[in-house]
Amino acid sequence: MTEDNIVAFIDIGSAETKVLIAELFPKINIVGNFTGKTRGMSKGEIVDLNELKESVHTAIHEAEKIAGAALRIRRACLSVSSMDVGGKQVSGLTCVKSDDSVVSKSDMQTARRDAYCRECPQDRTIVHRIKQSFVLDSLVMENPEGRRGSQLAYNMWVVDAGKKYLSELIQIPNNYGMRVEEIFISSLASAAAVATGSEIDKNRLVIDIGAGTTDYILYRGGVVWKAGVIPVGGAHITNDISAAVKTNAENAERLKKLGSAVVRDSDVNGDIALVPPEKGLEEFTEKVSLFKINYVTALRVYETFELVKKAIGGEEEASNVSSVFITGGTAMLKDICAVAAEVFRREVSVAEPNCTFARTFSEPKYSTVVGMADLLVKRRREAMQARASKTFMARLSSLFTH
């Protein structure tokens, strides 16, 4: 097990930190995992860096103990999900240079380079550049080589994040003796974990509802079209319940897990104990209406989906979506799909990680961390193939080209 081959995947959520330690080659093998409570983070924002470090380091340490590979893990992968993470479509433009207006490889490279040269503001840094498509005279295509046209554009989705936020986040594994190899936005990782491999993947909307934030990613024609974060999550439902039934957050969290369903029908009857009842004193325990809890939950979930719908571009974009997948810890709420279907008017399902290497991590809350492992392996394979395909002559010619 070499240092490069074993990586810790760290998903620092607002409520829980999930750590997965895996060997990557020849096939992904999860050797350690731990899920611990996160402290020092609220709604995706770092509120106490030292507290956060302590809690994340404890989680990594526990996972290392399970893996039995302490001190050999030198690489880490991080997921980011915060309001500090943003995205924008960036285009690189060029004119087709040949006399007969036929697009050459050189034109494609020029357009690509033009897109890559776009800098983000001083206080921000780029996390991902995701290729979308080429546009030749407003005609979208995968490969324009050999086609005729005058203006070629290269579109890509650029994900950026605040430098301060990202450097603080990177500092956490760094201070544990790990170098960050890759950073993935949560929505991209979750989408990779729950991909079905079928045609519906091409125009899907994946919504990862966590405790503090909701990440969404929209695919169009198989490429990432939009991705973003909304600062609403499961913790808001807990707060709402807490306010509605006038109880503390701990009890509200219990009520959310035990009783809440995302329905607004008035025919839901029954009560639920406000606090855990003592044995023999069930009759004397204060109870709250189940309908009330469900109603509060449904309102918040409905609002969350409405926000996502608005973020992806409203009714017009939503109508192009083939299906909606909901994942993340809050996806476990009962009947959440019904509300999503009402909002998006599409087939909605709760998606669980379906990667073969992570059969024991099939809960929706593990989507991000499992997806990160899957994405990293794909990236490494692509890099290896690129290196292998670049022959000696190609390298030699590239020297002269540049």
Add this chain to the structure above:
Amino acid sequence: MAFRKKKSNDGNVVGDWRTTIPQRVRAGGTSSAKQRRFSGWANTFIVCATTFGAVTLFAVVWAQMTGDASDDGFEPLRVVMKTDGILDEKWFHEWTGVDSGSRDVSIVKLRKKLESYGQVLSAEVSRERDRSLRVTLRERCAIGRIQLSNGVVKILAEDGVIFPADTYIGDGEKLPLVVDAKIENSPDGLERAVGVEPLLKFLALVRQDYPTMLIEWESVSVKGLPAEIFEGKPQPWAVIRVYPVPEPINPAFPRITEIVFSAQNFSEELALWGSQDTQEKLERHFTDEDRKNSYSVQFIVNRKNSHSPILESRIILNTGTLPAGTPRNENKTRGRR
């Protein structure tokens, strides 16, 4: 947030988090990180300590084995000598000058002195708790005699080393004399016969498997045995010539004055020679006139049937002058019994 275009047009990773955010990997700050760093140090310390301990232990054991640690001033109360050969304590005292009560006995020097004697293959010298000196010798196995240019006859061991015949009180006289061998001084101070590896193997095999045959041979010549080897084997035409001891049995009997063995296939030829009674054949089939002549024996491979070649011996009449190394008493004949 507005993306603006960078003026230079060369970067593929403009503004990438890898270039804009430097990583300073150093464990510390939290209790878990400190624990990890500490366990890292602890592991390094354990590895270093284990290595140091192993090296020290090895050095101590080595020093004890070689006895180099406290050699000087050792006075053995008695000497206990064991050997797998014929050297005795008398020789030990004469050669080394060490005796019970000797002073300043250096075990290392003593071992080197013992191993400088050609007959000694290896020597182990150790001090015992009761202040006795234990000497264990392994001796070389003698396979022949060899005469130096000054006429002195020495003993040839199976590894080519030559040692004095004075202390070889065994069957030294019965060993065949190796003639025409080249002798050199090797870097370890011992004399060695060089370029005679096939002969050494040949004589070692005869000594082990055909000891009675060995005492019937007076001399062995390596004149036909070139030192050069071909693909790890002697040259195909290389031969070892053996001259049997002449015995005064019956002047009318035919004589075998030379046996020629191939340097490559001598093991098969020896087996064939050991199983035949050639002398009886000579006496039975030859006429009286034939019996007055001398003969040499050679081995050939009969390839009439190419699938199963047969090794055969041929008795050839000696004509003209006899080859070098012929038995000294030509009037004598001998018979193989």
